[in-house]
Amino acid sequence: MLRKLFKFHGGVKPQTNKTQSTTEPIASVPLPDRLVIPLHQAVGGHPRPLVQPGDHVLKGQRIGGADGNLSSAVHASTSGIVRDVAQAVMPHTSGLTTLSVIIEPDGEDRWCELEKVNYRSTPPDELRDFLRDAGVVGLGGAVFPSYAKLKPGKEGKLKTLVINGAECEPFITCDDMLMRERASDMLKGIVAMRYMLQAEEVLIGIEDNKPEAVASVQAAIKASGETGIEAVAIPTRYPAGGAKQLIRVLTGIEVPHGRRSTDFGVQCFNVGTAFSIFEALEHGRPLISRLVTVAGNVTAPRNYDVLIGTPMDHLVRLAGPRPDTDRYIMGGPMMGVRMPGFDVPVVKATNCVLVGSATMFPAPPPEMPCIRCGECAKACPADLAPFEMYWFSRSKNFGKAQEYHLFDCIECGCCSFVCPSHIPLVDYFRFSKSEIWSREREKESADGARDRFEFKNFRQEREKQEKAEKLAAKAAATREKVATEGAATPAAADGEAAPKPKPSGDDAKRALIEAAMEKARQQKAQVAPKNTDHLAPDVEADIAAIDARRNAAPARAADTPDA
Amino acid sequence: MTGIALVLGAVLGFASIKFKVEGDPLVEKIDAILPQTQCGQCGFPGCRPYATAIADGEAEINQCPPGGEEGIRKLADLLGREFKPLSEEHGVEKPKSVAVIDEATCIGCTLCIQACPVDAIVGAAKQLHTIVAAECTGCELCLAPCPVDCITMEAITETVDTWKWRYPVVEIKAA
Numbered sequence: 102m103l104r105k106l107f108k109f110h111g112g113v114k115p116q117t118n119k120t121q122s123t124t125e126p127i128a129s130v131p132l133p134d135r136l137v138i139p140l141h142q143a144v145g146g147h148p149r150p151l152v153q154p155g156d157h158v159l160k161g162q163r164i165g166g167a168d169g170n171l172s173s174a175v176h177a178s179t180s181g182i183v184r185d186v187a188q189a190v191m192p193h194t195s196g197l198t199t200l201s202v203i204i205e206p207d208g209e210d211r212w213c214e215l216e217k218v219n220y221r222s223t224p225p226d227e228l229r230d231f232l233r234d235a236g237v238v239g240l241g242g243a244v245f246p247s248y249a250k251l252k253p254g255k256e257g258k259l260k261t262l263v264i265n266g267a268e269c270e271p272f273i274t275c276d277d278m279l280m281r282e283r284a285s286d287m288l289k290g291i292v293a294m295r296y297m298l299q300a301e302e303v304l305i306g307i308e309d310n311k312p313e314a315v316a317s318v319q320a321a322i323k324a325s326g327e328t329g330i331e332a333v334a335i336p337t338r339y340p341a342g343g344a345k346q347l348i349r350v351l352t353g354i355e356v357p358h359g360r361r362s363t364d365f366g367v368q369c370f371n372v373g374t375a376f377s378i379f380e381a382l383e384h385g386r387p388l389i390s391r392l393v394t395v396a397g398n399v400t401a402p403r404n405y406d407v408l409i410g411t412p413m414d415h416l417v418r419l420a421g422p423r424p425d426t427d428r429y430i431m432g433g434p435m436m437g438v439r440m441p442g443f444d445v446p447v448v449k450a451t452n453c454v455l456v457g458s459a460t461m462f463p464a465p466p467p468e469m470p471c472i473r474c475g476e477c478a479k480a481c482p483a484d485l486a487p488f489e490m491y492w493f494s495r496s497k498n499f500g501k502a503q504e505y506h507l508f509d510c511i512e513c514g515c516c517s518f519v520c521p522s523h524i525p526l527v528d529y530f531r532f533s534k535s536e537i538w539s540r541e542r543e544k545e546s547a548d549g550a551r552d553r554f555e556f557k558n559f560r561q562e563r564e565k566q567e568k569a570e571k572l573a574a575k576a577a578a579t580r581e582k583v584a585t586e587g588a589a590t591p592a593a594a595d596g597e598a599a600p601k602p603k604p605s606g607d608d609a610k611r612a613l614i615e616a617a618m619e620k621a622r623q624q625k626a627q628v629a630p631k632n633t634d635h636l637a638p639d640v641e642a643d644i645a646a647i648d649a650r651r652n653a654a655p656a657r658a659a660d661t662p663d664a
Numbered sequence: 665m666t667g668i669a670l671v672l673g674a675v676l677g678f679a680s681i682k683f684k685v686e687g688d689p690l691v692e693k694i695d696a697i698l699p700q701t702q703c704g705q706c707g708f709p710g711c712r713p714y715a716t717a718i719a720d721g722e723a724e725i726n727q728c729p730p731g732g733e734e735g736i737r738k739l740a741d742l743l744g745r746e747f748k749p750l751s752e753e754h755g756v757e758k759p760k761s762v763a764v765i766d767e768a769t770c771i772g773c774t775l776c777i778q779a780c781p782v783d784a785i786v787g788a789a790k791q792l793h794t795i796v797a798a799e800c801t802g803c804e805l806c807l808a809p810c811p812v813d814c815i816t817m818e819a820i821t822e823t824v825d826t827w828k829w830r831y832p833v834v835e836i837k838a839a
């Protein structure tokens with residue numbers, strides 16, 4: 102209780118609007134008719150589909166396998182039939198589609214066989230693989246695969262494990278309710294994480310506008326008899342839940358621009374993540390559901406335990422949306438993003454569905470010129486100069502924007518919140534960042550193309566040289582032969598030394614091509630592929646598609662165009 | 665005499681190799697701006713030769729269609745020259761696309777492999793060929809040599825990984 106707390110720079114105090122959704126306990130959601138589970142839900146590589154249309158899946162069965170060195174598995178959230186593995190609109194501002202598994206629930210909600218782990222007797226690498234395959238990712242919104250963060254770092258141990266229960270964003274209360282109702286299970290997850298990270302102390306930071314949560318967590322710590330774990334009430338100020346800000350408040354460590362907290366012996370996890378780690382280790386249950394706050398323009402704001410893949414409108418209906426609802430925002434009013442539709446699925450990143458209307462979130466007043474008042478810089482918790490970054494983003498001078506540490510911006514929205522000229526600063530920063538990323542990608546592929554081009558030229562040069570040498574040797578040999586035999590005709594030598602006989606004229610070429618095509622056709626008819634057993638479903642789908650195209654082709658192959 | 669000539673020759677030869685590797689810094693800078701599509705539309709056999717020609721003052725800066733307006737602007741900035749629109753005789757700016765081989769029609773003639781400047785096509789003689797989309801620069805050089813016209817260009821569609829936030833719509837009110 103007497104812990105010394107620190108302050109982070111800037112921050113704002115928006116209206117919290119949290120009490121409305123905490124009056125009722127966490128509720129469950131009836132099974133929807135259809136679950137749409139995107140395969141790519143976490144930072145990192147795209148998981149590959151492990152099921153195909155028509156398959157029967159059980160609750161908790163893996164349907165997407167982690168792929169690449171940073172990736173996280175995806176599971177069926179209930180039992181049922183896979184109706185399709187297809188592109189579906191994802192909960193993302195762009196409205197673009199992503200490969201998703203569409204499941205029609207059979208209503209039985211039957212679990213697959215679950216395998217639990219004893220984390221104390223399992224080697225760390227295996228434990229991390231287990232968590233990767235259980236699909237555990239950061240539930241605070243960043244959806245970073247947790248296994249990748251559960252490494253104790255160079256020294257083999259960590260100083261402080263920070264557990265983030267600050268939940269600073271207005272309207273959102275899912276972490277609050279989790280701490281109130283599931284504190285002891287969450288604590289078991291924290292103890293497991295502490296063991297994996299060999300952390301000396303654990304600090305659970307909770308904003309002081311959630312006294313029930315603080316009390317509940319403190320009671321759970323007491324009941325467990327664990328030492329070195331402390332639940333700390335911190336002052337309510339947005340964005341106290343930002344990782345760097347929370348670390349600053351709890352430990353006083355200021356993580357400089359461009360550095361990471363692990364460099365200072367601190368690692369930060371969300372309370373919801375701790376709970377899902379408990380579920381995975383203790384019950385073997387993968388991450389197939391999460392708590393979601395439904396708030397805003399609804400008659401009964403509340404928290405729900407929602408299966409991943411549940412359409413948002415199915416969920417929102419339970420809370421009674423008002424008739425003038427015209428938008429869903431995923432996340433809160435400060436950092437949330439507008440959804441492209443109402444039926445997009447709840448995913449691992451969905452902490453809140455904020456229901457909005459034109460009266461509730463009126464269009465912002467028109468943007469006016471920046472008067473360089475400096476309010477934004479005063480409010481910026483990352484200690485940046487938003488007006489400078491704005492200036493250079495606006496004029497698309499991205500190099501300059503980066504010099505002002507654009508990539509340290511956490512898109513918290515404090516600057517836009519205070520700006521007297523109503524400039525949507527964050528929109529400019531998001532625009533700049535994605536432009537810079539896209540340029541990086543372009544540059545990388547251009548560099549690759551340059552290297553391959555240069556290599557090809559080098560190879561051709563070398564081949565030419567080798568050919569010339571060979572020809573020269575051959576010519577010399579022939580000359581010798583001619584000289585020794587004396588009587589040979591010079592024409593033979595000429596013929597052999599000439600560089601590769603060329604067909605004269607188009608007819609000859611066409612004839613050659615015809616012959617090649619005929620041969621190819623014959624070969625195609627004869628050869629049956631032998632490597633088509635035991636293939637992954639996606640490969641099989643590819644082969645089917647190619648075969649279909651091939652069958653449709655002979656007609657086109659026959660009419661030879663001009664060469 | 666011959667000895668000295670040989671030694672000098674070796675030294676000169678070495679020097680020429682060494683300097684070739686280091687390259688002309690201006691050419692490097694220009695080459696870094698060029699898109700590396702290696703399509704030859706600029707009238708030179710690849711981006712680097714074009715970069716050399718620009719550096720030597722033998723070519724205009726508006727001859728590269730894949731680089732487009734933005735590329736010309738960057739070249740103008742770098743060289744302190746005046747911006748000019750893309751020269752029409754060299755082509756038009758198109759959306760970036762990649763080549764796709766119709767596997768059903770491909771006869772495995774290897775002509776496209778030989779044409780591809782960046783080794784983006786894999787396959788062997790008489791085997792079906794495939795284009796590695798991530799490495800294809802969209803230069804279109806493989807289209808013409810294909811005897812059965814089985815290669816087409818497909819525009820690259822946006823995915824969530826390549827999606828970009830739009831430039832905010834600005835409404836500036838008179839202050």
Ligand code: SF4
Nearest residue numbers: 471473474475477520
């Ligand atoms: S708060 Fe707005 S008007 Fe003031 S300096 Fe920042 S961007 Fe400019």
Ligand code: SF4
Nearest residue numbers: 481510511513514516
């Ligand atoms: S959005 Fe970025 S620039 Fe604006 S206050 Fe937050 S961290 Fe600072």
Ligand code: SF4
Nearest residue numbers: 701703704706711728
């Ligand atoms: S026109 Fe083609 S070859 Fe020439 S510089 Fe541009 S991309 Fe390179």
Ligand code: SF4
Nearest residue numbers: 780800801803804806
């Ligand atoms: S595959 Fe065709 S379009 Fe693509 S880089 Fe090679 S030659 Fe150019």
